[in-house]
Amino acid sequence: MPGLNALHQRKGAQRLIGLLLGFAFGFLLHKGGVTRYDRLIGQLLLKDFTVVKVMLTAVIVGMVGVYLLRDAGLARLHPKSGSLGATAVGGLIFGVGFGLLGYCPGTLVGALGEGWLDALVGGAGILIGAGLFAARYPRLREGILKRGDFGALTLPEWLKVNAWVVIVPMALLLAALLYGLERAGL
Amino acid sequence: MANWWSQPEWSPYWAGAGIGVLSWLAFLFSDKALGCSTPFARGSGLVERLFRGRAVLDKPYYQAHPPALTWDTMLIIGVLLGAFASAWLSGAFELRWVPEVWRGAAGSSPWVRAIAALAGGIAMGFGARWADGCTSGHGISGTLQLAVSGWLAVVCFFVGGIATAMVIFHVLLPVAR
Numbered sequence: 001m002p003g004l005n006a007l008h009q010r011k012g013a014q015r016l017i018g019l020l021l022g023f024a025f026g027f028l029l030h031k032g033g034v035t036r037y038d039r040l041i042g043q044l045l046l047k048d049f050t051v052v053k054v055m056l057t058a059v060i061v062g063m064v065g066v067y068l069l070r071d072a073g074l075a076r077l078h079p080k081s082g083s084l085g086a087t088a089v090g091g092l093i094f095g096v097g098f099g100l101l102g103y104c105p106g107t108l109v110g111a112l113g114e115g116w117l118d119a120l121v122g123g124a125g126i127l128i129g130a131g132l133f134a135a136r137y138p139r140l141r142e143g144i145l146k147r148g149d150f151g152a153l154t155l156p157e158w159l160k161v162n163a164w165v166v167i168v169p170m171a172l173l174l175a176a177l178l179y180g181l182e183r184a185g186l
Numbered sequence: 187m188a189n190w191w192s193q194p195e196w197s198p199y200w201a202g203a204g205i206g207v208l209s210w211l212a213f214l215f216s217d218k219a220l221g222c223s224t225p226f227a228r229g230s231g232l233v234e235r236l237f238r239g240r241a242v243l244d245k246p247y248y249q250a251h252p253p254a255l256t257w258d259t260m261l262i263i264g265v266l267l268g269a270f271a272s273a274w275l276s277g278a279f280e281l282r283w284v285p286e287v288w289r290g291a292a293g294s295s296p297w298v299r300a301i302a303a304l305a306g307g308i309a310m311g312f313g314a315r316w317a318d319g320c321t322s323g324h325g326i327s328g329t330l331q332l333a334v335s336g337w338l339a340v341v342c343f344f345v346g347g348i349a350t351a352m353v354i355f356h357v358l359l360p361v362a363r
Contacts, residue, residue, distance in 0.1 A: 037288065038287045041351055063332065080324070080335045096350045110265055122307035125306065
């Protein structure tokens, strides 16, 4: 789509779109209840499943819509490349931070918008952590981050099937999981 | 309608579906996926530059993620404003330090909460850059694209997070009190 491609190149318009999408994202995170520490830590303690409900619904709706847009030629996918050394090890370090802080980077900013000052301190911590990583990056890049590299692979590519062969069962599975949570009274 | 905007919370399913729709719009209008942790790396470059000058920008990581007012940075500014607007409309905006569940287990000291938040933030900032994404970029945007990296990351986020939270709330804090 030439019109859309032109829009993607316009920096000023993109900044405005980013701001508007972010505004809606922050509004929905707050209305979904997931900018609150009590709900996030409740999820990690397996007592409150609001976070999983918000995330899985977003994934189901997002997945079907984004793949439809792609099939219509209106969008390109941008799966991130990864490796066991980067994605799994980094993910576990992130998880330890998640358990201690009780916010993630997006919900932390939302919590700040609601007036939580512990989120402000946590945000300073994230800046420090990101800075420490930037200092280590040149050495990590040549070492552990490359271990078990699988590239920018998607599940349908990995399984060598049409995307919808994965999307439809995945959407049904996630919906069944949500239904199960409700049935269990969680 | 007014009542709707001022409700303290919506059903998590409506909020989640709305976030799914936002991901369509991000791909359609910006050719991008929603994510929240890269702006922190840009921000840390900006802070470091204040103390150590322009040479900071020569670091390979900041070459790849220059500190600038990009789409992702505008997105995170929007998140702050949007959450504030929602909180303000529902009368929930209030400056405070110690969440209820934390207070119940660790007491009402803002210092103890702040130290835990700072330590957690450092691990999270380090881990988010190590894994190249967070609960938004991997956990929602990666998984909805069916990216292998997204699904692996989100499993590791929650395995690490659940283990840490369980140890803190069921072992460390009960022993400490």
